[in-house]
Amino acid sequence: MSRKIKFSKPKKSQTKEIIKLVKDTKILDVNSEYLYYLQTIHFNEFCCVALDETKKDKVIGFVSGYLIPNENSLFIWQVAVDEKYRGLGLAQRMILKIVNRKSIKKINFIKTTVSPSNQSSIRVFEKVASELNTKIKKHKFLKMKDFTNSHEDEPMYVIGSINKKDK
Numbered sequence: 621m622s623r624k625i626k627f628s629k630p631k632k633s634q635t636k637e638i639i640k641l642v643k644d645t646k647i648l649d650v651n652s653e654y655l656y657y658l659q660t661i662h663f664n665e666f667c668c669v670a671l672d673e674t675k676k677d678k679v680i681g682f683v684s685g686y687l688i689p690n691e692n693s694l695f696i697w698q699v700a701v702d703e704k705y706r707g708l709g710l711a712q713r714m715i716l717k718i719v720n721r722k723s724i725k726k727i728n729f730i731k732t733t734v735s736p737s738n739q740s741s742i743r744v745f746e747k748v749a750s751e752l753n754t755k756i757k758k759h760k761f762l763k764m765k766d767f768t769n770s771h772e773d774e775p776m777y778v779i780g781s782i783n784k785k786d787k
Contacts (some may be wrong), residue, residue, distance in 0.1 A: 624673040625710070629664040630682065632657060637679035641700045647738065648698055655765070658701055659684050663722060666694060668714040670701070680705045683714040687724045688731065693780075694719065696732040699741060711744045716751060719782065728779035735772040742777070749779045 630638060635656045635689035642648050642656075659667050663686050670681030680702040688695050696718075699711045719727060730748065734741045741754035 623708075625680070625705075625708075626671050626757055627668055627714060628671065630667050630669045630679075631664070632660045632760070632777065634669060635660050636680050638682045638700075641679055641682055641699065641702060641765075644703070645700050648700055662687035665721065666718060668717050670705070670710045670714055672705070681710040681714055683711065683718065685718060687727075692726045692728040694724075694727045694730050696730060697745065699708060699723040706740075709747075711741075711749045712751065715744070715748050719752070719768075726784055729778055731779075732777050734777060735770060745777050745779060752779065752782055754780050754782055 635653070638660070639650065639656050643650050648706075664686070666685040666687060668683045669679050671677040672680050681757070684697040685694050686697070687693070695716060699715070701710050710737045715730070718724070719730065723786060730745075732745060734745065746756055756777055756779045759776045759778065760773075762774040764771060764773050
């Protein structure tokens with residue numbers, strides 16, 4: 621199958637596709653529809669979608685993020701890739717697209733949380749750190765007991781420091 625994939629900031633009109641993609645992972649916590657609208661409207665600068673151009677720009681990947689207030693840190697919240705498109709490096713490429721946007725002036729660190737059982741996501745962030753020629757460190761952050769429902773620990777991974785080149 622020939623795939624032509626492009627990357628862009630998410631649009632409000634893509635919100636329903638994004639929610640379906642997140643649900644279909646069966647791994648990620650599905651947040652409120654309203655939150656996904658806010659991500660595509662207010663925080664789209666820090667998010668990215670991967671689109672299959674051969675399928676009428678079908679959303680096949682989504683990364684959500686935001687700048688942590690009073691820090692020069694990008695927090696990556698969710699990473700979702702359609703099962704049929706896994707193994708193509710889309711997650712890593714979407715994260716790097718966000719980091720390398722000209723409009724994002726200064727990011728010193730990327731932060732994220734990943735459940736210990738989600739080894740594929742941990743590998744994605746290790747590859748991002750390698751691509752940015754920096755290190756990744758793991759810190760305690762949220763414990764299972766912090767959550768109301770059963771949930772694994774969520775350690776914080778910190779990538780950086782990042783020396784972003786002006787492009």
